[in-house]
Amino acid sequence: MSPLASPTRTGSTAKPEDETREYGVRAIERVCAVLNLLQESVDGVTLKEVADAAELPKSSAFRYLWTLEKHRYVERDLDSGLFRIGLGFLGMQSRHLEVLRERVRPSLERLRDTLDETTNLGVLDGHHVIYLEIIESRRSVRLAASRGSHDALHSTALGKAIAAHLPESRVRELLEQVGMPRRTADTITDVDDYIAELAKVRRLGYAVDNRENEPDGRCVAVPILGTRLPAAISVSAPEARFPMRDVEKTAQTLIEVAEQITLTPLPMDEPQ
Known part of the structure; x- marks a missing residue:
């Protein structure tokens, strides 16, 4: 050998x-x-x-x-x-999202205690909104998703509040890719109607889901404009406990909370 x-x-x-x-x-x-x-x-x-x-x-x-x-x-x-x-799928922004969640959570907890309803933090994740944080109402009957779950851009107050501050071309592209399925009888399913709704959101400063995502639910949301992340906070409740006459007052409270959140820049927004 x-x-x-x-x-x-x-x-x-x-x-x-x-x-x-x-x-x-x-x-x-x-x-x-x-x-x-x-x-x-x-x-x-x-x-x-x-x-x-x-x-x-x-x-x-x-x-x-x-x-x-x-x-x-x-x-x-x-x-x-x-x-x-988990949040690992959000890629390189994961640390930024953790910082945002840590910053927002105390405000959401105080807001929940004040209103006695569920409060949420959502961010745009691809074509959908992901619930980054949820502080549930202590009431036995409540309207709440699960942290880490996804929801539609077109039928949620969080989605509207975020989409209202995206370029219209991007909004149309996102809706074209995923469609606008009807969640309830009140869901907006026409792109042009949705674009008109976003103009209203920008004018008022807040977005409303009026039984559009859940037939017996109502939600109001405002964007968090002080970061580079497409994010918003919201309050959600059964419609029987959250009449339309209370929406504007709740929205103003949310706007004040969002402004407080952005008074101090997040680490990723500070000059390098």
């Missing part, structure tokens, strides 16, 4: 290249299955639901979730044990 020749190994445990590649693809598909499940859930999912979706034992599913949580693509509710989509 030539000294340069390699001896033939018997009983090798090395996997053929095709098998290794196939294993890697299966792992990616399982991650995608987990993320798809989380993305579709509003309230969060259990470990068993994740294991079933990914066709994995619970122990393996937990390792997947632990790794995704470590990189902030998944977050776990310590009280309920449910898993939700």
Whole structure:
């Protein structure tokens, strides 16, 4: 045998290249299955639901979730044990968003305590609004989404407040890509009507979702204009407890809170 020749190994445990590649693809598909499940859930999912979706034992599913949580693509509710989509998908802005959330949360808590209704912080994430923070009303019946969940741009007060300060061409492009599905009988589903609604939002300084996203819900929102992030805060409640006559007064309170939030520049807005 030539000294340069390699001896033939018997009983090798090395996997053929095709098998290794196939294993890697299966792992990616399982991650995608987990993320798809989380993305579709509003309230969060259990470990068993994740294991079933990914066709994995619970122990393996937990390792997947632990790794995704470590990189902030998944977050776990310590009280309920449910898993939700995380903020890691918001990319390089994630630190800015964390700073914004930390800055806004005390104001939302005070606002919730004053109005006794749910308060929200939302930012534009792709074609939708993501709820970056939610301070729920303490009432047993309340109108509240889940932190990290997404909602439509065209049917929510948060979406309108943000879209009103985007270029019209961008708003039209976003709506063209995702459509304007009818959520309720009062949802605006025509682009030109929506553009006219945004002009009204700019004139008044606040946006209203008057049973447009939920048939028995009402919400008012104002933009946070002091940062580079497309963000807004809102108050939401069942319509029976939030009559239209109270909207303007609530909006003025929100405007004052938004102005207070932006009095001190956020770190990403300070000159470098």
